[in-house]
Each structure stands twice: as structure tokens, then as C-alpha cells.
Amino acid sequence: MSFLVRIVFFSLIFGLIPVGKAQTVKLQTPIKTDKSIKIGKLPNGLQYYIKPNQYPKQRVELRLVVNAGSIDEDDDQQGLAHFVEHMAFNGTTLFKDNSLIDALRSMGLQFGADLNATTNFDHTIYMLPIPTDKKENLPLGIKILADWASGIRMEDAAIESERKVLLEESRLRKGAGERLMHALRPHLFNHSKFAQRMPIGLDSVIQSAKPEVIRRFYQDWYRPNNMAVIVIGDISISAVEKLIIENFGTLKNQANQRKKKTEVILPFEKDLALALTDKEQTQNVMLFAYSPERYRIDRTLKDFRQGIIENLYEKMFNKRLRDKSESINPPFNAANIHDLRFLGNYANMSLLLSPGISGRRAAIDALMKEKKSISQFGFTADEFELAKTNIIANHDNSLKESGNTESKAFISACTDHFLYHFNITSTSQDIANWRQLLPTVRLAEINSYAKTAYQDTDHKLSIYVGNSADTESTPTEQELSDEVSEAEKLPAVAPEHKLHKKNPLNKKPSATSGTILSETYHAQSGTTEIHLSNGIKVLLKPTDFKKDEVLFSLQKFGGTSIFPVQDETAVKYANSFVVGMGLDTLTPIESNDLLAGKKISLSFSTSSYTDEIQGSSSTNDLEMALRLLYLRTARPREDNTLFVQHKKSTQEILKHNNTSPEVIFDDQANAIIFDHHPRTPSQPKSSDFDDLTMQKELEIYKQRNQNFNGASAAFIGNFSLAKIRPLLKSYLGALPSTKEPLQFRDHKLNPVRGIVKQEIFAGKEKQSVVRLIFSGDANYSREESSRFYAMIEILQIRLEKNIREKLGLVYSPNVSGSFERIPSAHYAVSLYLPCAPENIEQLVNAVFTEIDTLSQTATITDAAGEAAQLQFENELSGIKKNWLLSHQKSLTNNNDWLGEMNFALLHGGDLKQFIDAPKRIEILSTQQVQTTAKRYLDKNNYIQIVLKPENAESK
Template identity: 30%
Template sequence: MVRFPLTLTLLFSATLVLAQSAPKPKKTAAKPASAVRTTPSTAASLNSPIPLDPAVKVGKLPNGLTYYIRKNAEPKNRAELRLVIRAGSVLENDNQQGLAHFMEHMEFNGTKNFPKNELVNFLQSSGVRFGADLNAYTGFDETVYQLPVPTDSANVFRQAFQILEDWAHNATIDPKEVDKERGVILEERRLGRGAGQRMRDEYFPILLNNSQYSKRLPIGTEQVLTTFKPETLRQFYQDWYRPDLMAVIAVGDFDMKEVEGIIREKFGRIPAVKDPKPRTEYDIPAHKDTKVVIVTDPEQPNTVVQVIYKRPEIKEKNLNDLRESIKRGLFNTMLGNRIQELTQQADPPFLGGYSNYSDFLGNLDAFTSIAVAKEGNVERAIRAVLDENARVKQFGFTPTELARAKQEFLTNVEQAYSERDKTRSVNYVNEYVQNFTDKEPYTSIEFYYDFLKKEQGGIKLDEVNALVDQFIHNDNRAVIVMAPEKDKAKLPSVEQIIGYVDNAGKGLTAYDDKTLDSPLLATQPTGSPVVSEKQIKDIGVTEWTLKNGARVVLKPTNFKNDQVLFSGSSFGGTSLYELNDFMTARFSSTLAAMGGTGAYNQVQLGKFLSGKQVSVFPFVGELSEGVNGSAAPKDLETALQLLYSYFTQPRKDADVVKGFLSNQRSALQNQINTPTPQRVFQDTVQVTLGANNPRRQPLKPDDLDKIDLDKALKIYQERFANAGDFTFYFVGNFKEDQLKPLVEKYIGGLPSTGKTEKFKDLGIRIPAGQLSKTVYKGVDPKASVQLVYSGELSWSPEMTTQLDALAEVLEIKLIEKLREEESGVYGVGASAAYSKYPVSRYTFRISFGCAPDNVEKLIAKTQELINDLKQKGASPVDIAKFKAETRRETEVQLKDNQFWLGYLQNQYYNGDAPDEVLHEKEQLDKVTVQSTKAAANNYFGPNFIRLVLMPEKK
């Protein structure tokens, strides 16, 4: 797998992912670190180094290999192992471009102790899924192998370290396997082709100032990948896979001394390299000018402008550096909130905007401002974002903004601190990877929380305001504009773009921090009591029925210290409304939530909730309506007040809705004007599987004209007018006796009509019979295939388990055949979906991407595998893998709040037994060779739809 740094991933994308909150501090939980409880209150103490977490055992073997070991029992009987190589694509020679990534693949195709695919087979048989669990990635500067394993099997656990050792120095690099893997890598490369890749190839050398990074994309070049000799790959392995560039990381539920002994035994026997090749540290050279790149592509759907202010990377070494990082987090939070507010206008200046300081690449950090232009208006979009930067420069932030940001930051760290004994191992290993690859310090959450409480209060507004002068400067600056080819003539010139950037901030006024100081509920609800109670002891669940008819399902847990998840739903949804009101009903909950609630508009509500761990969102779906939420135990009453408010006092905000619909129209029009191949294909899939029903059509700009805000609020109020037929669910850290009065007040106080609603069956079914559709769209030589089987289902736990088994055993075989034998795909998936309502049905979907010339051959191979399952059933080995993977997955899920919330929702929604999960073994025992044969004949039936995306015909 190829991996890019976060900032560059964002730059590569043609659309914008908005993340407006500050990056979470990279501090996770640990045991108390009393030895490092210093008091950083003086200038002298701030020069002290950041103390490393003493719960981590760090060592170095005589051959130079570094290891990190930490005991952590979340999840129980599991460990996260990593082999980290501080070598990636940037170290490749010209004739090795792509071989760092190729080497990553070859580690799964044969080592000394695990020939060919035995490594994957062994782990699958132990319950470790290939891809989902077992994986690896290659970046510019590092290659990381990920191996999560069970620790309750001594053999599997010890063998896992043998796998790491084999990766480190025992790869066989069989020439036959190399040739087979070429096709897989070329398919991965093919998947990455498109508008984003073509534009990146143009702007990357300029953005990265022709540095080594600009010439060494991890995926490599087609020329090298198709022609290199195995000896060239072996040379890369010998040069860079060596102990002084390696780290072994082990975090999990194990004995630390035992693990250290295993590491010393296995990795100590790797010989040190004599006269090792120097590991060059490449820089991205600075430049005095502003580099502007304008790139267009016929498949780029919108215009994205990015202004990147590059600067030397900030390395956190001492406590003052740690204090500075807090300041940057506060800055990002406040600026992000301001830019988000711009979308709450009647005519927003952009579809999306973003400004943030973060790490970049190589020796650089960057302050990056991004705007997605509305109707292609580059000037308005980028000026709006840059003006917010300039507003900070001219007027600074306000004391109230800083106070909220500090509270929000502290709340995030408090949550991590409160969960310090429940932090998952995977969160720790990433810190140690960063420490090894980039010298990022890792400290204990106890120390960091203590430090934050002592230092954050002393951070003055002037200090945070001053950061803008560090971030924004005229040198080492780059502007990237990505736009549709059809808009090329309308785009501003390089000189104009530099003018927009240089002249931002004219005629600004100071930011007005509008807040509201009112209770969320002006009138307290009149509650109703619990009138009946039922215990389901074997799964620790209690059911309450309130006097107003609402049912409440509770599962108290200790899986997380600071988490309560909740939801509520009832039948109905948009199905109850005629087609002419469908669009209005479809958007009703979205538009209601955009108005805020009660006296609070959306922006004011966000400020009111700042520093609280509360999240509540209403929804109206096709068959049901409801609410989803979460809260820290201390904020649970606020969350229930918000839930009550969303039910009883939705708020209309015509300006915000107008702005939202305006942006939606613009985005949809962009998609119509410049449709991407994948978008056209997915629209075809949606319409075909929806039998061309009007409610399954792709959203179009004129659909939004059918939305009536007043009617939307009326529909919303209708959907939430009767809490008496709702079922609410609470999972997490609460005590029933403490929750009960809150439930009786806020849920018991909700209105009830005494009626029970049902959804309406709209009759939308996947078409019966056989159907084939091919879409010709796109210039790249790549194809996408979806094969869909569907039909009626006899609803029962046994049937759904058989479907899951069928999906898993077929996927195993598809990977073996289409990827490993045919080298025709990078990835292939087989999945089963099933639902009881509106009627019991299943959908079985097989999907993969490939070369256009291979479509027919690979579909034929897929059909051969399906026919083989019909004739013989699955092999006992593959069935055993499915059972092992399912059991291992369930062991972890049973200790997860999110799993239990979703599980209970599904069981009650479908009217199934709440304790069904305890009988999983009985259902798994029914999966046999004969049952998979019967399932294949039953579910791979006559209803078959073949959907293919091909490039446009020349």
C-alpha cells in the first residue's frame, strides 16, 4: 500500500475534506509517571527535555536494531506488532523507482520460513484478516509492516515474531513471484490514475522545488516496474533492510520480559552490515519567490485553490516546544471555527475552506489555506479564506475565542487522561513509529495532562496572535490551482493570483464573537416515570418502558471510562410521504439541524457546547427517523437536554439553509458539467439497482428547487411528534440509578400520541432476472466491475451467518485466483448485505478494478469460482479461516461500546432476540462444506446484474 503524509494526501485530492477542529494532541494514555512529574513553571524548566513515557521499554541491540515494548491490555489477549524500516521511496536509485513499495509486496510472497503465500494462510487460520488486519505501507521515508495478533496462543504469538524477523532479512525474492507481483503492483498503480494523478504530476515538481521527493513517488514508474531485474530489487533490500535502520514495536497484552527475550533472540542474530550505504537525509530546498501552478483536467469536477506557506519543520524536543505546540493547536482551532462560520451565510463565498498549520514533508512544515471555489469563482473563494488569515493578522483573536479553545483543548486531553487505562494498543504503536522515523517524542498522558493544566492558563492572547506572523510570509510560498479543463479560459493569470494573495485583507473589520447566554431549555420538561422494567441478564441489558410509551434499552459497560453512546429510532421515515414531498422530507432533518435549536443558531450552539463532550444529531431515513449521540458521563444531562430540544423546539434559519442549498446546487452542477468516470458509474449502479425508481435517482440541482423549508420543518416535527413509539438505547459508562431520573425527565417528557407508526413498503427492489450494463467514461485505461446477485431471504441468524461465510470464503478464493495467480487485480471484494425491512432480502456484491482487456477473463474466472462453490462447497481450510476470523473479531467487539449500540439497535429494529450474539458458536458450527454448497446454490441464483465501467471508446 502506498501512503502519503496527511497534508499531501489533502493536496492530491480533487475535493476537500473539511476538518475544522484542532489536531488532537499526539499524547495517549499511560501508567502514572511519578518520576517525571516536574513542575514546568520557570524558564529554566521549560528548557528541560520532554520526558519520555517510562512505561515503554526501549532498547538497542548490538547490531543497531531499536525496539519498543509496552504492556497494554486493551484489547485483552491481543498485541500490535510493527516492523519499521527507516527507508522508503526517496532512497531509490533511478533504476529502482517503485521498488521500495514493490519490496513491501514481496514480503508477503515468500520468506525463508513461510514459502510463497504460507504467511497469509497461517495468519488467516489464526483469525488475522489479510488487508483489514495484516497490512503494510510504503511512504517516502519509511516502510511499516503492521501485524495485529492474538496473544492467548503461545505458538501464534511466537510465530508472529518469526514473521517480523523474516520480513527483516529472510525475504526470498523468488524471480517467479516477482514476475507475478508485477501485475498486482501495476493494477495498484492503475487504480491511482485519474485527474488527481495527472494534475499532481504537473504541480509536484514545482511545489517540492524539484527535490528528490518530487521524483520519487512511492508507486514508481511503469517503465521500471515492468522491466527491472530481481537483482535490482534484491540490492534495494540488502542496502536498506538492515538493523541500524529498523525498529521492532510490540504493544499488547503480554509479558514484557518474555517479549524482550524473543526480540533479542530473533533479531539479535541479524548480522550488522559492514560499511553500510549512507542513509541520505533529503531536503526540500527553500525558494524566495512565490511559485504558482495552474493545472486543469477534463475530469476535474471543481476548482480548488491552495496557498502553501512552507517553513522549516518544528521539532519538539524540550518543554517549551511542547508549550509552543499547544499554542499552535489553539490557533488552528480558533481559525478553523471562523472559516467554518463563513459557510453559515446566505451566500457562502466557497463550497469549503480550510486553514491549518501542520507537518508537510521532508524537512518542512506548512501553513496551508485551501478553498473550493463556488461557480469557479477563484478570486472570491481564496480571498475569503485569506481574509480570515489577514483578519487574525490585523485584529487578532478575541479573549472569548481563546477561552473556548483552551477549554476544548483541555477537554480533549482530559478525555485521553480519563481513558488512560482503556487506550487501545494501536494508538500507542503509531507514536513509537513516529519517534523512530521522525524523532517525535512520546510522553505519558499523566505528564502531558499535568503540563497542560499548569501551562495553558499562562498562554496569553498576544502569544497566540503572534503565530500568524510566523505562519504567513512572502517567501517559500506556493499557490496551486486545480480546475476543470472547460474553465481554462476563465481562470486568472499567475500575476492575478499573486495579487489575490498579496492584497488579501483590505477593508476588514474585527471579528465579532457573537455568543448567547441562555439556557438550552427555556422551560423544563414535565417528565413521566418508568412504569415497567425487564432484565436480560445474560447480556447485561435492562429495558425500561416509560409512561409516555417510550422504550429505553440500557447496557452499562466499563469498556470506556468517559463514553456514553446513545440513539433512538422509530418506524416511519420518508416512506410515508408522497413523491412530490420526497425531496423536502429527505432533507428535513438536515435543514432542521442547520437552524440550531431553541434560541441558539448553529454557530451559537457550537460555541455553547465548546468544551463539552456532547454530540447529538437527528436523522430522517427512508424507513425510520431518530437521533444519534454521545457524551462524557459528566455531560450526559446536557446531551439529553439537546436531544429533548431537537425533538420539541427545532429552529428555522432561512439564511443558513439558503447558503447550504446554494452550495449544494453549485457542487452538483460541477459534477454534471465535469462528471468523473467513477461518479457516472456509481450513478448508473444506483439507478440500476434501484430499478430506475424516482427515489433512487442521483441528486440534481433542480431537485433542490423542490425543497420547501417550511414544509421540511413541518415534516420534521411530524416525525418527532410521537416519542411513544421510539426505542432509545444507552451503552457506556453510567449507573442505571443515576441515569433513571434524567431519562424520566428528558425522554419521559417528550410528547406522545399513543399511536404506533409503521413504514410504507415503496416496492423498490433490485430487478429480477439477468441484466448487463457497461458505462464508457474516462480517458484512463482502467475498468471497474461490479457483479450483483440478489433475492428474497428467509430471515434467521442461521441464514445470515451462511451468507457471511459465503462472502468470506469466496473473497479468499478471489484473492488467490484473481490477484495471486492471475496478477489481474490489486484488490477484490465479496460482500453480503441483508435486511429484514421493508421485506427480507439479500444482496451479494463482487467488485474489483482491472485493465479493460482483462474484464472478460476475470469475470469468467469469478464465475468459475462461484460454480466450483456450487458444485463442491467451500474447502474445510477456508471455512476454518472464516470461523477463526469471526471468533477473533467477536472477542474484541464484545468489549466495544460502538458494537453493542449497533447490535442492540439491529436486534430490536428487526424484532430479533437480544441475546443472539451469545449463540454465535452454534451458528458457526452449522457452517460446513455442505452448507456453503447449499448457500452458493441458493444465493448465486438467477437474479444477476453485471455492471462494468470502461474507458471511452477512441
């Protein structure tokens, strides 16, 4: 189908081309509110939003929204809005101390991943997703929201304990990014109060604020007429409304209420240039931020129509910038325009720029010339049609999937309605408005809008951020100001945008198709197994979990392991560099244009032992997706100019990568862990690419794709077996293969054994990290894997409860694990513990105490022993409940099925193990977890690596 024919086809589907008598659009018509959401208000002023939504089933999303944040703090309260949020999990009327977290874990919820809260400049949100498989869960959830609204106890002892946690959270945020933002914030917020009220607050206030000052914030702002409750999920409106009335109806407002002030950010009064540097900043970037403006609220179809004009303008502008970054001799690595929404209803219209190999001045010149070109000449008819094609396709997909929208996706609309009085509209209504209004929008209107947007006369901040070692590239603020002014005086150039009138991608590649050797149906999993003549095994599972989605993968053994170690960088980046040159006869820009309106995604990845192609498409675009897969693998395009540009751009981006303390720590730690093995994983450096050539990358890419014997493919989604069989033969079956399947090579890249302790020094801030790694050989089975990951989660819970909440030594302890079969069965347990340098020894001792407790068989001879065992049972019970809930959800999730299908194909198993997972979960016991901990948390075999600040080395 030609491009123009496709436009007409989609337009007719969406009613975008009037047929017969044209209908007049009444632009003053108010925008309709989503009637599926019940919006109500109690006599005490509490607002509530209730929406039934059955995706996922037996789940409900609960939110308590407080119309108060850091901007509402008094001078002696900076950081205390956030402090109050933390205290909600440290004792309420119903739940003493941290027992709320324990109660919710018993439902299968995880602290952080599920149960959480966030403090913003102007509001605070408490998040509580609840499973509704038990009828008592929803009433308890609503009761918890009401408890947060009026029953946070904030006892002195709990406050003192939580101070340490908050200070650790503040410590974690410090670094190059925060130092640069500290200098930028007053200017970006135009010296308003927002610049002085970051939600994290001031360490001095957090450290010394008296309990009554913290309680004052809670008493002033947590009241029913300043809050909203949001309930969305598998519920009935009447039942939830009754619960809200019962739990919130009795709450009282204070007699003398604090009135919330409306803080205003004034427009910039003049242009300003800022040049900011830091020795740990890894990339040079630029930002041109225009005066902050409040979001426009769409009240009528006229407002909505104006939004369409602005949306099309932004899409076409960004398409121009993306094309420029992919062109011959690009002036910048990347650039885009967007609304920088840093506050709920404020945004800076901004231009973001990553200078390329041509330098800062060339990047500024190109950006400003493009802006002026759009302002003076506008966009072309082809660009306009291209943008509309993509929008129509996206809306088509959204409409098909509207019944599969997850409950949490509706939360932000309710929140914005409560806080900022934005409209709440349904997906179907939004698309109906687009259908009605898009045909009325003319290119001339967009080009007229372009003449007023981002004008040189509009005051703006011109910001350069770079590495302080880059003295030659760093401008003075006057130089930056002059460069921008001079660039804005450059003459505009009329656009040249031509579309291919013929689409070579529509033509089926000439290749020898394969044949289907065998086909087997597996009833238990609902999958069909097909063996192709070139040695590829395919597993197919048609589903209707999504109405217009097909996910697929193609994987095989090999990876970096089959190439010499000196080629490792070339191997890792071959996919990126070769794909970046285009495919077949098409440049990247040409292929992107020709795929307008197509819902297709393809990504290529290489690990140590495998190569994988992952893809997705709409049902109708599956053939095109497989055609692209074939062309990408079999017919890569050669373009040395694009290759050299991509290589130099990559080097430019990585130029200062090794100045980051995190990168330094990661690289040196890996060298210790793997005892300086030649294949030790490391972060990429600019110099790694010096000797890279197009010929080398193509050689590796072609070698990787010359043998698909032994590869496996998985497809899941809304497709029919009858239609996919010929596609498999034509595209996967046409991929080359040799007689022997490809295998990986085991280079014995294993962590060092025994006890190893090392220190690393990096970073300006007073920050440390303790890493503990336990590793070794394992006897792999799915049962042992379940026991292993249960141990990981229980250790995580113990560290959060005892190391974070009781001792306040860390803010975010992290325990992770890997239990793998490739290249041979092995395990690794990794603890990552950011902390204060002075707390390292205490932290390590406390962690090993927890490991000892977990590993040792409890002696239940007294009340303390019984309590410890009961706690252990409750911890494991909560984990099992969470896993069962997750598994239930996974059974109707395409992504999760695809992962399990890939696992079964790669390791020669079957999907029965996935389907029967609840059986493995149910039989897990505390004794098994203890035995597992003894086996894998061996105190005679671990690595301890500590990061300390760079100035600590000389002490």
C-alpha cells in the same frame, strides 16, 4: 453554570489557576520520555520498542519499520521499494509462496484488514496484529517479522506474477486526482527528489525491472541497523525482549553499506500561482501552501510551551474561519489552516479554501482579510477562554480514558521516535505538561506569534483546482496571482466576537414529562428495559468499558418510504438543512460557543425505512445531550437566510458531481439494477435542489418528529440507572406521539431478476470495472445470516488468492453482501472488480469458475480433491477464528453492544442471539457454506454491469 464560572471551575480542577504560592516553571527542563515503553538496541544496531498494554486483552500489535522508502530508490528502481513490500507476502524462508497469508488466516487474521504493509517516501512499515490466546502465536509473529527483515525470497516466478498486481494497483490510482497531483507535485515539493519518487513508482519500471534490480533494493536497505521492531500489547517485556534477541540478534549488516542521504526540500524562492483543471474534477478548491518546513522537535518544556501557543493560535484561527462559513452571506463554503504533513518530518503550513456562492474572488478576499485581522489585531479574550475551555475538557476526557487506549494508538509515537527522533511521551505526562504550562501562556503571546505566522512576505503557492468546464470561474495563473496580491492589500477589520453571558441551554425546556410504565431487568445481557408513556421502548446497559463515555440512539420506522417520491431529495436533506439553521432561539455559531467544554455529539440520519438519532456524551454531559436531542426534534429554528445559503452552497458543491466516472457508473448501474424504478438510488445533483424551500423542509422535519410512538432507544456506557431514569422521563418521555406507531412502506424496490448484462462508458483513463450482483428473496434467521456471510468471506479469500495473486487480473477484488429483514427478507451479493479493459472477459470467466468451485460439492476421490477440501476447511476455520476473536472484543465494546441493542429493538429479538454467537459460529461447516453458495449464487439470476472507458464506445 455561567461561561466564566465554568472556566474557573475547570481551571481549578486542572490546577490552571495558581492557588497560594506560585511555582516557577523551569522551561529548560527536558521533556520526560514515556517510561512504560522499553527502548533498546541490539549489538547489530536493530532498535526495538516494547510496551505492555492490556487494551484489548490477548492482543499484540507487531510492526517492522524499515528506514527506507521510495526516496532511497535509484533511478532504475522507481516503484521497487513498494515492489519489495509486496514480495514480503509472496514467499520467505519460512513460508513458501502465499502460505504466510494462509498461516495468519488460521489465527483469525484477515489480509488487508489486519495483515498489511505500507511504503512511504522515507520508510516502509509491515503490520501484524496477533492474538495471544495461544502461547505459540507471539513467537511465530516475531519470527515472521525477522523473516521479512532478512528472508524475503523474491524468486523470479513470484516477481513476474506480482508485476501484474502492482500494475493493477497503479491503474486504480489513476484519475482526476492523480492527474492534478502530477502537475502540482513538483511545485509543492519545490522540485526536490521527492517530486520524482512517488511510492507507487513508474509503470515502465515496474513492468521491466529485472529481478536482480528489485533484490538490490532489499539487499541495500533491509539490514538490522536500518530497522526497528515495535511490540505493544498484552505481553511481558522480558519475554518479548528474549524473542527479539533470539530472532534478530543473529542478523548481519553488510560490509559495504549504502548510506541514507538526507533529502532536503528548500524554501520557496518566490510566490507562484497555479490554476489546474480537469474535466472529471468534481469540486473547485484552493490551497495556499507556504514553504515546507521540518517539524520542530520538542526537547524541553520551553519547546512544549511554544507548541501550546501555536496550537491555540490554530484552534482560534480555525474557529474564526468556521464561524465565517456559518455566518450570514458567508464568503466561502469552508476554510481551515493546518500543517499539511506530506512527509514524515516535513509539512507545509497551509490554508485550504472551498469557494462559495459568492465566488472565488470574494473567498480569497475574505480569507486574506481574516488572516491580516488576526495578524494585526490578534484574538479576543473571549476567544482565548473558549479555546482553553475546549482543550481542558478534551484533556480531562483523555486522562480518564488513558487506561482504555488501544495498543495500536501507541505505534506512531514509536515510529516517529525511530525515524525522526521525536520524543515519546505518555498521555498523562503530556497532560501534566499542559496543566503546568497553560496557565503561563498569555493572550498577548499568542497575538505576538500571530504577527509572524502566515505573513504576506512569506513565499507561498497559490493553487486553484477546478473543473475544466467551469471556464468562467477558472482564473489564469496571472489572474490568480493578481487576486491574491490585491487581497493581501485590503485593510484589516478589528474582530467582533461576543459570547452569550447567559446560556439558555442551561434552562430545562418547559415540556410535559412522560412516565415510566414498566421496567424489566434482563440478567443474561445485563440490560434494563423501560417502557415510557409515549410509546418509546428504552434499553439500558451501564458499563465501565470506557470511563467517561455514554453512547445512545433513538430509532423508528418511517424513513423516506412514507413520503411521496417527488419529495425524496427534500426528505434526505431535511435533517441537514434544518439543523443548519440552529435550534430554538440560537444560531449554529451561538449554540457551538455555548457548548464549549462539553463532550456531546448528535447526528440525525434517514434511510429508506428508518429514521435514527445517534449521540454520545461524557457521563456529566448526558443531560445536556438529551436536552439538545429534545430541542433539535421539538424546537427547530427558522432562518430563511441561512437556509438559502446552505441550499446554494450545496448546489455549488454538487455542480460538477456528475462529471466523475464513478458517479456516472454508480447512477447508471443502479438504474439497470432496479429497472428504472422511481425510487432508484442516485447520487445528488445540483438541480435536485432547485425547488427546495425552507417551508417544505420544515414541514417534512416536523412531520418526521411528530410521532415517536413505537420508537426505541438504547443507552450504553458509564451511567447509573438512578440518574438516567428522570432524564428519560423529562426528555424522551416529552417527545410527541400519536395513537398508532409509525411504519415504513414497501415500494417493491427490488433488483431485476434473470440474467441482465449491460455496458457503461465513462472516464478518460484506461480503467474498467466489472460489477456482478446476485439477489433475491431469503428466509431470514441469524443462523442463515452466519452461513451467508461465511460464504461471502470465503469467496473474497478465493478471489484474492486466485484472481489477484495467481492471475494478477485485479488489485483489490471486493465481495460484499447484505442479508436483511426490511422491508422483507432479502439478500444481495455484490462483486466489485476494477480491472484493465482488455482483461474483462478473462476476469468474468475466472470469477465464475471460483463461484462454481464454491457451489459444487467436492468429490474427494484423489489427492487433489482431498487438498481442495482441506483448503476449504482451513479457510472456514480461519474465518470462524476471526469471528470468535471479534466477538470476544465486541463483548467489551460500547459501540458493538449499541449496534446489537438497536438490532434487537428494531426487529423484536433479544440479545441472547448476540451473546450466544459463538455457538452459531462453531457449528458452521463447509457443507453448509456450499449449500448456501448454491442457493444465493444462482447463475440463472444475476446482473453483470461493466464500466469501460468513454473512448471505447466508438470502437
